[in-house]
Amino acid sequence: MTESAQTASRQEQKGRTRQAILAAALELAQTQGFAQISLRQVARHAGIVPTAFYRHFDSMDELGLALVEQSFSTLRRMIREAQRDPKVFDNIIDAAADVLVEAVKQSKAHFAFVARERVGGSEAVRRAIQHELDLFVSELAVVLARLPNIETWSSDDVQMVSRLFVRNMVSNAEEVVEMPDHRPDLEERIKDGARRQMRLIVIGFRDWKS
Template sequence: MSEAIRSVTRQEQKERTREAILASALELSQELGFAQVSIRQVTRHAGIVPAAFYRHFESMEQLGLTLVEQSFATLRRMIRDAQRDPHVLDNIIDESARVLVEAVRQNKAHFGFVSRERIGGSPVVREAIRHELDLFVSELAVVLARLPNIENWHSDDVRMASRLFVRNMVDHAEELAELPVSSDGLEHRIRERARREMRLIVIGFRDWHS
């Protein structure tokens, strides 16, 4: 086996170990809460020795920050992809509700993690989640600023509107993350409720004077 092939194999194994650690921490946090999960529990669950943990993460806090980053990555990517589609601006309410449901469906464990840790997690993880939500507010504000009735608003008011959207989405994402498997009817109802509430927010744009 050539050195190049051995290097690729080692890198693949390293990445598999890292993913096993993350997956184990995510699964254990569902049962115990992330703040109660120890390095020893994670490594036992992942089937590795404790020393292997430190080749990937300095501490459980760093592991928690990585889980937060992973949890928001898909949603942020889907929002950015949606921004490139001119159809989205014409149907922002329906598209926002659709993106929300699809993102939670693809990453239910991660959204469950955010839901649990956003309020009851460790201070470091809570702060990381708040930071990610603030970034989400800022990115969504860029999209909202292009809408009719809002394009001439002060930036503070655009962020206020964006924050209302994000709070609505977070609330319904937490509901969706708690649904059991095969709950299409309930999922549809939550999506419809999110759509109606966002529509109510948008209707208020016409009468708001920045």
């Protein structure tokens, strides 16, 4: 990449190339899975020479970790925005199902990456994703604990419900990822399934405690 845009402060350009690498890796990972793509493929797709890759990441593993970070920061932003919506208090379940499907649709590639590499990736990437998911369970527990009905539960119980929610989120995200594009019927089905499952968890939990 001798040139790339006329707007080019040095660090701007570096950031742009970095993003190009991330985007290239994410796209390639879609079809073959991140674990099986090569440094040279990524470089080629990003329009740089293999050795230039090292100016941005020490190894493919570090690229993977950067993608994990990017994926979860996207997710966190969406959750934070959704929390501002007052309907969350009325009906957390429907809101969560909507957010889930919307979020996954909007950044399918990131979710696909996380879903795949969570179990299929390298040791380092797998650990990073598991750590982020654990964090996410705790964060969601905090949100849930503030909800009517739930605010009286013990924090252990809230934690477990949160874990079940996240587990279900992962499962449903996998389904949305595998879903062919432009099939609103399937999408509605998955949303509906997610809603039912979450309701199930809440109801089952409530009744079983009594």
